[in-house]
Amino acid sequence: MRLQLEPGKAPKVSVRDALHGAALALLMIPASAQAQSAPSDRIDVTSLLYGEQGRTEVVEPVVRFTHLLPDGQSVSAQLAFDVITGASPSGALPSGTVQTRTSASGHVITSKAGQIPVAPFHDERVELEGTWHKPLNRLVSSDLGFHVSREKDYQSLGINAKVSTELMRRLLTVTVGGGVSHDTVFPTGGTPAGLSDGTVVNLGSNAKNVTNVLLGASRIVSRQWLVAVNGTETLERGYLTEPYKVISIMSHVNGTPIGELTDKRPSTRNRSAVLLSSVYHLSDDVLYTSYRYYWDTWSIRSHTIDLKYRHDLGDDSYIEPLLRYYQQSAASFYTVGFVEGATLPDFATSDYRLGRLRTITAGATYSFRPDFAAGEFTVRGQYMRQFGNSSPSNAIGIQRNFDLSPPVNIVAVVLGYSFDY
């Protein structure tokens, strides 16, 4: 990616732009409200095609309908449908021999000797979201929303609200928001007891409640620079365990897996994040940067850096390369496995997503408005590579010979189409 940073060069101002700005000033119309001056309806359609090498595949079409009203209000509804197939790591350790695993739904998958065992699965998910945006006065606006989602073994119902106000002659926007969600987990085949051999203790459902709050501020720094800081706090209570994951018990003699116990996680989790963002307008192009620091009560800390550079190819098209770097520490109860005879902890997981992890993402978005059709087409392609801890310190015996967290290669393509009518 070649960045053409020219911070010292002031953007060119055309007569049209100057008149546009002056007209806005006379009318005291906030920048964000311009799009609302001409009420119309809008349809956005996206489709995600996602594939992990040798693991999960996802197809997710989404359609969003937005109706703009004359007084600045808008209502939108979004419907998404996910189809997820493939296999994901079960949490078990490789045995050095061929391993066969059968999922709760009867799918069978075989793992090669020395390969991380994976468990096959198939799921479908449907989600409906709705949002109502309403300006309360010239400087304050509100958003109310809800979501309903359902999959084979999980359901989520939630509402959220947000109020934004513009201060300091509209140089500063402060946002306060929050949401609650009541989720239900009903594992296929029943809920196993934590850290057990899989004994089912509950054939019904398990509750999980999520509450989150948001406080944010964005500030116009100069004619071409906008910065923001956001803080979120998410409280999760209830069944937070992954019912299909297991933890291997290793022979204390040679590290060979001799049994498995189920995953067990604490029933509370407080998650905090601070996000710093910047949008900088260069001569024509725009540079988006952000940094997020995250921490939670499971002792996970993470850093995320995100860069996007939008380069306009003309009035009707642009290309936007992107780079993202993510790094997290392991949860306090993450373990690669138990040694036979060891005292069991209160909580444990071998889910690599709760272990030490890095993700590098590179990709680009291309968007254009063709002559032959109304609307805007968008294509985004991304390549992700995840690196875990391949040689954890508590691996023993033959486990030291294996790559216990081989890199995960992921390709994600999003196709989008939007049009106003």
Added chain:
Amino acid sequence: MIRMRRYLWRFIATAALLLAAGCATVQPWDRDLLAEKKMSLNPSPMLQAVDEHIYFSKEASMGGMDAGGGGCGCN
């Protein structure tokens, strides 16, 4: 952790004060560039939502962007 949470809100409050205290003034007639859609913090919300969904299912972190959103059993 309570101390960490206190730090979070102190940090947000301090950052918000710093943002508010900045002396830079941009007159309304100088906001032509800022008025462009591409100058918003999240110019492509649907693409952003897709990304958030992917990262939520593959990593242990979340948050920072918005309140609410659909839950899923993917993590």
